[in-house]
Amino acid sequence: MNVTILTGGSDGIGAEMARQLAARHQGDLALVLAARSADKLEAVAAQCRAHGTRVLCVPFDVADEAQCRAMVARTLREFGRIDTLVNNAGMSAQALFEDVRAEDLHWYETLMKINLWGAVWCTHAALPHLKESRGRIVAVSSLSGLVGVPGRSAYAATKFAMSGFFESLRAELKQRGVSVTTAYPGVVTTQIRHRGFNAAGRPLGSSGLKEDDAMSVEECARLIIDGMERRQREVVMTAKGKLGRFLKLLAPGVVENMALKVLKDEARPH
């Protein structure tokens, strides 16, 4: 039986990955769904159990190292092995750096703990067991982890850091049979931007990005699962994302203008 840990499994991309994985692998899969909201985790678990998948829900805060380690230990007590770790839990933010007051700047560190350190702690705790199973690691980064976007300095810093960490780890694990897949979604139809930090570190309540051609959460989850199962190095979503990544080496000014265009007018530098 394949044991898969999914952080951020209570909502959005993580919850959809859980449902699609359960539909694909049914009784051959055991899922560990980890996030803060116990009730939402249980609702997703019920949908997965309907396919015959065993599910363990672990309420935890990914920004706390002890809770990350305890979540991995609980997985081992329940299922005795780990085949896949999906580092998906994350938060967003949208604020021009000049609008952040000195007394509020601490939320930049909080975001780094959630988006980067949580993934580092979970991966460190799971790694000996992933080496044993010659398993898979997935890191859900963002196109903001490849190209900087105005108003996203905090978020991009966490996602660029994730990209660098997991790129190095991939090379370290090459001979160990553990694959590392980094996913770079663009704009996906979830509530993440509404929940993200504003300049004062409080919930934004709305999105600062244009969402007209956002990718569906179903398509995003499917692309990540396909990439993970094929042990791809990367899953770069959207043609614009693929283009921007390479164009920035040749014409960075053009990419900066492209990045400005993803913002709604009210979120642009004033």
Ligand SMILES: NC(=O)c1ccc[n+]([C@@H]2O[C@H](COP(=O)([O-])OP(=O)(O)OC[C@H]3O[C@@H](n4cnc5c(N)ncnc54)[C@H](OP(=O)(O)O)[C@@H]3O)[C@@H](O)[C@H]2O)c1
């Ligand atoms: N949606 C997009 O457009 C997009 C684009 C690029 C990359 N991404 C990345 O995709 C991943 C998933 O995003 P999403 O769009 O699915 O967001 P979402 O719908 O807001 O879901 C985020 C998930 O992360 C969990 N989470 C947040 N803070 C946590 C914490 N401190 N401890 C434990 N779990 C926590 C949430 O659960 P609880 O609230 O229950 O804790 C939830 O399950 C993130 O890493 C995000 O950066 C998303």
